[in-house]
Every structure is written in C-alpha cells, then in structure tokens.
Amino acid sequence: MSAQPPGEEHVVGPDAPQRPLIAHLEPDQLVQETLRPVPPAQLSRSSQAGLWALRVFAIAMGAMVIYAFVDSL
Amino acid sequence: MGTSEAVVGSPLLGTPALTDEDAARSLDRSRVHEARRERRRWRLLWLLVGPGILAMLGENDGPSMIAYASDGAQYGLGLFVPLIPLLFAMSFVVQEMSMRIGAVTHRGYGELVLQRYGRAWGWFGAGDLCLTNLVTLVAEFVAIRVGLSYFHLSAGIAVALGLTLVLFTLSGGRYWRWERTVLGLALFNGLFLLAAVLVHPDLGALGRSLSFTPLPQGSLHTLLLLLASTIGATVTPWMIFFQQSASADKGMTPGDLRHGRYDTGLGALLAAAFGIGALVAGAALIGHGGAGIQGFAGAGFPEALREVAGGAAGTVFALGLIEAGAVAILTISASTAYAAGECVGAAHSFNTTPRSAALFYTANLGVAALAAVVVLIPGAPLLSIALNANVLATVLLPVSLVFVLMLANDRELMGRFANTARTNAIALAVIVLVAVCGAAYGIDSFLASVGVVSG
Incomplete structure (x- = not known):
C-alpha cells in the first residue's frame, strides 16, 4: 500500500478526449476495489462477551441520560 | 458502495476501470505526488492538511464554545486551562487512529465496523451517530441564532444561513472544494482567541491556573457534569466517523501518515x-453576573461581554458563535452522510454528483434540514437539548472508541500500520476515562432524577 508512481493514462468524463488523466491512485483505492467487502473478523469468545457488555453499557447509560433529560423538561 | 456515472477502462489492456470519483481523486493525488517529487514541503503540507483540522475545529462548535465560556463565567480559569489541552491531546490519540485506518484501508469507519463486526454493530454505531448528530445539529442552529440575535437577526435567518451554507458547499462535486471552503470558514474559530485578547485577561491568573487550581466549587453532580460535558466537547463519535471517511475520500495513503499526524496535531493545537x-472571554464575566447567564436563553454571552469589555468583544464573540455553529453544521452533516452511505452500501463521496450519490447528498442536506425544523418549533426545549447534547455524546462514546481501537489493532486490515503497544496503552486509558466519567454522570443524573440523591 505504499505510494505509487504515476500510473497509466485514463480518459474520463464528458470532455474525455481533451482531458488526459494520469491515475495516481493505489490499486486498492479505486472505487471498484473498495466495492469489495472486507471479510468478517474472527472474534474470540472473550471478545464477543466484551462487545456484548459494551452494548449493555451503552444502552443502560443512554437510557439513564435520556430519562434524566426528559425528567428535567 | 455505488459507482459514479462514467466508468472507463480497458479490461483487454489490463487497465482498471476508473469512475468520475476515481478521476477526481486521482487529480488531487497527482498534485501530492508532484509536490513530493519536487520536495516542496510546505506545498505538500498544504495539500495534505484538512480532515484533522476540520474534525478538531468542527468540534469547537457552538455548544462547546458556550460550555467553555459558561465554565469560565461560573468557575473561573482554574482546572479548565490545563484540562482543555489535555483533553485535546486525548482527542489527538483517537483521531490519529481514525486517520490512519482511513489512509491504510481507504474505507470509512461505518463500513469497516459493519463488514468486520456484523450488521448489528454497524447499525448500532450509525444509529448512535445519527441520534447524537441530530441533537448536536439542533444546538448548532441555536448557536447561530444566539450569535445573530446580537445583531437583531431572527431564528429564520439562522436556519436559512445554515442550510444555504450546506447547499453551497455541496454544489461543487469535489472533495477538495468542499474541504477548502469549510477549512477557510473554520479558521474564523480564531475569533474566540481575539475575544479573549479584547477582554484584557489577567495574565497572572492565567499562568496560575496551569496548576489545575483553584478547583471549581460545587456538588459532585456539578463536577461530573462539567467533566462529562468538557470531554463531550473534545471527543465525539462524529469526529471518528468524519476523519476516517474524509481521509479515505481525500485519497490519503500510508505514505501520507506523517502529514496526517501533522494535520491532526495542528487541529488539536x-x-x-x-x-x-x-x-x-467567559471568565471576564465572573463577578459581573456571568454565572447567571444561561447561554442559549437569549443572546447571553455576547450581550454581557459588550457590557463588561466593550462592543468589540461582544461582536467578536457573537461572530465566533455564528462561525462555530456554521462549520459544525457542515462537518457533522458530512459525517452523517458518510455513515449513511457506508452502512447502506451506497456511494459516499464528495467526488460524486447528486445523481450518482443521491443518498449521500440527501442525508447531508436532510439531517441539517431536520435539525433546522426542530429549531423553528415554537416552545421547543432548546436549552435542555443544547446542554445535554455533549453529555449524551460522551455517554455513548465508549462504543465508538472500542471499535476504533479494535480496527487500529486489526493486523489483517492494517498490517504493519497497526497500533503499537504504547498507542494501545494510551488509547485504553482514554477509553476507561471516558467510560468512567460518562457512567458516573449518567448514574448520578438518573439517581438525582428519581430522588435517590440530591442533584
């Protein structure tokens, strides 16, 4: 993924013939490449448990703040 | 993720297909390569700064600046003068990870969480973001309204100004144009520094406050609220979404990481x-009724500053509020649009046209318009909304921070650019601090509202 030297010439857009363009993008930077989803992560049981605890934390804390906010109206 | 309209390439010749989005990004990258080849250091820095400064100055938004001024007016300089840089240093750690993930993977935070850790987590993050963004955007329009009311202009003008700016910045179809326009506006955040000079502060007191003293007086609840809202004014979920997506949209690569750090560090400074x-500026009002000013209930601070420090200080502070609200509307709307596109799998780039990225542009304008509607509702509890926005963001922040840390440690994605042990130790400390402050405040507020403890 290091910086690439100037690539090949590509012609794009309505005024394409008049506008030669050198592609300076890395191969994995192209829209076509980023369309490809990354594979799911393999999480250990402890990581999964940690993430569930995080979800419970966020829901509980969010509910408390929202309750306090509504109560203060 | 969708594609832009024109797709040109030659499979027979082995050349990849280029979209309009690629072409625009390629043009920006050609300037970077040229500056690097010609060893034009300042030109290179100029080309590569943007997402970091915008994330940091975007977070110096209306509610944050009102919160800082309120802290100064109510408690003076002690604790806050050293605390603010400390919290921005904390923010730098988080934002550097976001920038690095965006530059290495060329993907936004929302899509990576969704694809790596499942749809539930992706949508949880996006839902969290949309809720806090909407609430914060309401507060930004209120900040503009407060600033404009100093000049006797109405709420309608505040709404029109905010939405016109969003429309104007979206009209270019180029990331570079959007970034430079917002960057130009964001530098006017320096008006708050000018306001501080105009109030002729006591430099001795400023120096003494670096020792974290005197600590603010008040109940534990008050201290927790202050800490939680100050943290919420420096690190938020939208900043993470924004900087990672903007770094990818800008076309940053691993070769740009050093400049990405300069950008983020400069933004934090x-x-x-x-x-x-x-x-x-707010501290100038201490002893002049400043503690009694409820920032959003009228044109509190600018008017009070005019009384105490003269018309210039009031005017500069009011203009600062307008700028802070306006820039935050642009960056926060952008983060919402990036998140919407990434989670749905639609095109999400400023290097597209509204036709080729309808969801991105609709979400960008739509979330700002929705917040504007709330501001115009007569009798809406805007004060409560504004004051609670930062705290809600802080309470929900640990979720975003944990996923940033996981992504930055994901060697399948990051390779040799994954976190070092030292970065992990600092990031973990940040997450624990944010979680403990948010949890303490959340629990304390809840117990106070059900009458178990006194608020």
Missing part, C-alpha cells in the same frame, strides 16, 4: 487555543 480563548 488550534482547537485547544481557541477553546481556551472562549473560556478566558
């Missing part, structure tokens, strides 16, 4: 300096 400016 400027944001801390301007935040302290708002604090110092």
Whole structure:
C-alpha cells in the first residue's frame, strides 16, 4: 500500500478526449476495489462477551441520560 | 458502495476501470505526488492538511464554545486551562487512529465496523451517530441564532444561513472544494482567541491556573457534569466517523501518515487555543453576573461581554458563535452522510454528483434540514437539548472508541500500520476515562432524577 508512481493514462468524463488523466491512485483505492467487502473478523469468545457488555453499557447509560433529560423538561 | 456515472477502462489492456470519483481523486493525488517529487514541503503540507483540522475545529462548535465560556463565567480559569489541552491531546490519540485506518484501508469507519463486526454493530454505531448528530445539529442552529440575535437577526435567518451554507458547499462535486471552503470558514474559530485578547485577561491568573487550581466549587453532580460535558466537547463519535471517511475520500495513503499526524496535531493545537480563548472571554464575566447567564436563553454571552469589555468583544464573540455553529453544521452533516452511505452500501463521496450519490447528498442536506425544523418549533426545549447534547455524546462514546481501537489493532486490515503497544496503552486509558466519567454522570443524573440523591 505504499505510494505509487504515476500510473497509466485514463480518459474520463464528458470532455474525455481533451482531458488526459494520469491515475495516481493505489490499486486498492479505486472505487471498484473498495466495492469489495472486507471479510468478517474472527472474534474470540472473550471478545464477543466484551462487545456484548459494551452494548449493555451503552444502552443502560443512554437510557439513564435520556430519562434524566426528559425528567428535567 | 455505488459507482459514479462514467466508468472507463480497458479490461483487454489490463487497465482498471476508473469512475468520475476515481478521476477526481486521482487529480488531487497527482498534485501530492508532484509536490513530493519536487520536495516542496510546505506545498505538500498544504495539500495534505484538512480532515484533522476540520474534525478538531468542527468540534469547537457552538455548544462547546458556550460550555467553555459558561465554565469560565461560573468557575473561573482554574482546572479548565490545563484540562482543555489535555483533553485535546486525548482527542489527538483517537483521531490519529481514525486517520490512519482511513489512509491504510481507504474505507470509512461505518463500513469497516459493519463488514468486520456484523450488521448489528454497524447499525448500532450509525444509529448512535445519527441520534447524537441530530441533537448536536439542533444546538448548532441555536448557536447561530444566539450569535445573530446580537445583531437583531431572527431564528429564520439562522436556519436559512445554515442550510444555504450546506447547499453551497455541496454544489461543487469535489472533495477538495468542499474541504477548502469549510477549512477557510473554520479558521474564523480564531475569533474566540481575539475575544479573549479584547477582554484584557489577567495574565497572572492565567499562568496560575496551569496548576489545575483553584478547583471549581460545587456538588459532585456539578463536577461530573462539567467533566462529562468538557470531554463531550473534545471527543465525539462524529469526529471518528468524519476523519476516517474524509481521509479515505481525500485519497490519503500510508505514505501520507506523517502529514496526517501533522494535520491532526495542528487541529488539536488550534482547537485547544481557541477553546481556551472562549473560556478566558467567559471568565471576564465572573463577578459581573456571568454565572447567571444561561447561554442559549437569549443572546447571553455576547450581550454581557459588550457590557463588561466593550462592543468589540461582544461582536467578536457573537461572530465566533455564528462561525462555530456554521462549520459544525457542515462537518457533522458530512459525517452523517458518510455513515449513511457506508452502512447502506451506497456511494459516499464528495467526488460524486447528486445523481450518482443521491443518498449521500440527501442525508447531508436532510439531517441539517431536520435539525433546522426542530429549531423553528415554537416552545421547543432548546436549552435542555443544547446542554445535554455533549453529555449524551460522551455517554455513548465508549462504543465508538472500542471499535476504533479494535480496527487500529486489526493486523489483517492494517498490517504493519497497526497500533503499537504504547498507542494501545494510551488509547485504553482514554477509553476507561471516558467510560468512567460518562457512567458516573449518567448514574448520578438518573439517581438525582428519581430522588435517590440530591442533584
């Protein structure tokens, strides 16, 4: 993924013939490449448990703040 | 993720297909390569700064600057002068990870969480973001309204100004144009520093406050609220979404990481300096009824500053509020649009046209318009909304921070650019601090509202 030297010439857009363009993008930077989803992560049981605890934390804390906010109206 | 309209390439010749989005990004990258080849250091820095400064100065938004000024007016400079840079240093750690993930993977935070850790987590993050963004955007329109009311202009004009700016910045179809326009506006955040100079602060008191003293007086609840809202004014979920997506949209690569760090560091320095400016300006009101000013209930601070420090200080502070609200509307709307596109799998780039990325542009304008509608509702509890926005963001922040840390440690994605042990130790400390402050405040507020403890 290091910086690439100037690539090949590509012609794009309505005024394409008049506008030669050198592609300076890395191969994995192209829209076509980023369309490809990354594979799911393999999480250990402890990581999964940690993430569930995080979800419970966020829901509980969010509910408390929202309750306090509504109560203060 | 969708594609832009024109797709040109030659499979027979082995050349990849280029979209309009690629072409625009390629043009920007050609300038970077040229500057690097010609060893034009300042030109290279100029080309590569943007997402970091915008994330940091975007977070110096209306509610944050009002919060800093309120802290100064109510409690003075002690604790806050050293705390603000410390919190921005904390923010730098988080934002550097976001920038690095965006530059290495060329993908946004929302899509990576969704694809790596499942749809539930992706949508949880996006839902969290949309809720806090909407609430924060309401507060930004209120900040503009407060600033404009100093000049006897109405709420309708505040709404029109905010939405016109969003429309104007979206009209270019280029990331570069959007970034430079917002960057130009964001530098006016320095008005708060000018306001601090205009109130002629006591430099001795400013120096003494670096020792974290005197600590603010008040109940534990008050201290927790202050801490939670100050943290919420420096690190938020939208900043993470924004900087990672913007770094990818800008076309940053691993070769640009050093400049990405300069960009983020410069943003943190400027944001801390301007935040302290708002604090110092607010502190001029201590002993002049400043503690009684409820920032959003009218044109509190600018008017009070005019009484105490003269018309110039009031005018500069009011203009600062308008700028802070306007820039935050642009960056926060952008983060919402990036998140919407990434989670749905639609095109999400400023290097597209509204036709080729309808969801991105609709979400960008739509979330700002929705917040504007709330501001115009007569009798809406805008004060409560504004004051609770930062706290809600802080309470929900640990979720975003944990996923940033996981992504930055994901060697399948990051390779040799994954976190070092030292970065992990600092990031973990940040997450624990944010979680403990948010949880303490959340629990304390809840217990106070059900009458178990006194608020």
